[in-house]
Amino acid sequence: MWRHFELADVGIPVKRDGVHLVLTTRYRDVCEKMLCQAKIGVRPLSNEAAWALFVETLGSDLPPRRKLIAEDIAKECKGLPLAIVVMAGSMRGEFEDHVWEATLENLKRPGVLEQCMKESVFPILVHSYNRLDKNKQLCFLTCALYPEDWLIPRRELIELFIDEGAIHEDRRRKMYNEGHRLLDELEKACLLEAWTRIKRIPDGVICKLKKLQYLEADNIAVKGEEVGKLRKLELLRCRFENVNELNEYTLLVITIESYSLVITARSVTRAYRARIDDDYFNFFNRDKVIIMGEGEYKIGETCHLLRDVKALLIRGYGGGWNISSFMGLEELEVLWIKGCDEVSALGGSGGQPGEPEGQLEERTSSSPPEDHCPNLKIHECPKLKRIEMLDDASPPLSLKKIVLTVEVDGNREKRWWESLEWVHPEAKTTLEPYVFVDSVDGNIPLQECRS
Structure with missing residues (x-):
């Protein structure tokens, strides 16, 4: 059907008991105007x-x-x-x-x-195209500038429509409204397909894939309990919506060769995913990575990490930690703290000073026998005023470096380092040789930066 009509005008008694009518159309608005009770979209066959x-x-x-x-x-x-x-x-x-x-x-x-x-399919598509007005035809042809199956942002298409003269309005807002209307019409005609992001794999699906070896669902949330029961899994890239999902996975999983886990309730945008891929994973260059998103949790208490994690990024966290919370992670090589506006201290096991105002987590009494302190990378933590890592005048044996990231030069970072509060009297002098500033020129020793 190409347009709607009144069924009574052609003698179809749809209101009579037992009468069911099925119709097919390329236009969703035809279904709506025909008052269809159920609309079934036809998708490509599996x-x-x-x-x-x-x-x-x-x-x-x-x-x-x-x-x-x-x-x-x-x-x-x-x-x-x-x-x-x-x-x-x-x-x-x-x-x-x-x-x-x-x-x-x-x-x-x-x-x-x-x-x-051509003989069987093309005439149908030509008929659909010919029914469009000139503006819609021009908009449709504009889409042909892109490669097949390309994901085209709506904003980008609308800008092209404006440049091609398909949209004539006196204000930008009106132009965009008209652009969205044209795209909606092309979707209704089944000539364009809207891209729908899959946010979560439905519960009960993954647990049936008992022989699954590779699961790469970067931006898709999965159920931690179901993934943890996959005994054949060798590689995992996915998102857990909250810490409880991570805890369930950690409790059940035995071992896995490679994983990259993002813990966040929100679906990660493509731009954010690209930043993670380009910056974080290139820096980590590890095969076992966990990225903790925004939230309130206590490492080792309400949040249980995989003990073989090699690189851990914590971003947007609102609490504070004791460094010894990470000591049990014996494989941990890099700890990156980014954008944690409220973190005021990274506590150690030495000294028992009064807690500064705003620190949310109580200090643990002592660290495990075999301390393992990872590399530290600190970025955008303006309230961080104390880093406690020393029990005596010697740094942790496993400490390699503390990296402070910077956009332009290391002057601000050096001033921030010198403003930190120290519990151990020798801490600043002892740790400073391990401190570097990450700039466009690479890692520069803090001692080489101007004050």
């Missing part, structure tokens, strides 16, 4: 469904070698039912392997599938 349709249309059995080629041909049809039917129909009566191989190779070339579908 590989399994596409193969079943291919076999049904072909109507004959295939030997093992030809079957493998046929499966690849079905996949090249991209889940489009009409394309699958056209291709399967064209292969009826072909019994030579070289014919099937040649067909597959041809399909992999740009434009071949479109040519094969």
Whole structure:
């Protein structure tokens, strides 16, 4: 159906008991104006469904070698039912392997599938396009400037529409409103597809994948208990929505070769994900990474980390820690503290001074027998005034460096370092050789920076 109409005008008694009407259309607004009770969007077929349709249309059995080629041909049809039917129909009566191989190779070339579908599929798309007004046609053609399956930001498209003269309004806000309306119309006509971000894998799905070895779901939340029960898993990249999910995973998991976990309630944007990939992971260069997002938690108490974590980033945290909270993490190589506006102290096990105002966590009484202090990287923690790491005049044996990140030069960082409060009288002098400023020129010793 291309437009709506009153069913009573054509004599369809939809209100009579037992009468059900099913209609198909390329326009969502037709469904809405026809008062459809259920709207079912048609999505591309899965590989399994596409193969079943291919076999049904072909109507004959295939030997093992030809079957493998046929499966690849079905996949090249991209889940489009009409394309699958056209291709399967064209292969009826072909019994030579070289014919099937040649067909597959041809399909992999740009434009071949479109040519094969031209007689059956293209007229439908042309009809949809021809029904658009000139402005919508111009907007649709603008999208053809991008590669196939490209994710195009709406704002970027609207700017192009304005540049191409498809939108004429006297104010920017009106232009954007008109741009969004045009894109909505193209979506309703099924000529553009809106990108929907998957935020969470539904509960009960992962636990069924008992043989799963690799799970790469960077920005997708998963249930910690279900992932922790996967005994074949070797690589994991995912997001836990809260500390409880991390705790459940930590409690159940045995060992895993590589993981990258982000703990945050909010779905990570593509821009933020890119910053993590470009900055954090390049710096860590480790195969076992945990990124703790904003929140209130106590390491070792309400938050239990994997004991083999090698790199730990804590950002946006509102509390304070005792350094000994991390001592049990014997594999930890890097601790990066970023954007923790309220953290006022990183406590150690030496001395028992009064707690400064604003520190949220009580000091633990003593550190484990084998202290392991990671590299420290500190950035954007304006209230941090105390770093306590010394029981005596010697630094922890495992300490390699403390890195302060800076945007321009190290002067501000050196002044901040000199303003810190020290419990042990020799702490500042003893630790300063381990302190570096991370600038565009690399790690510069703090002692080389001007005051």
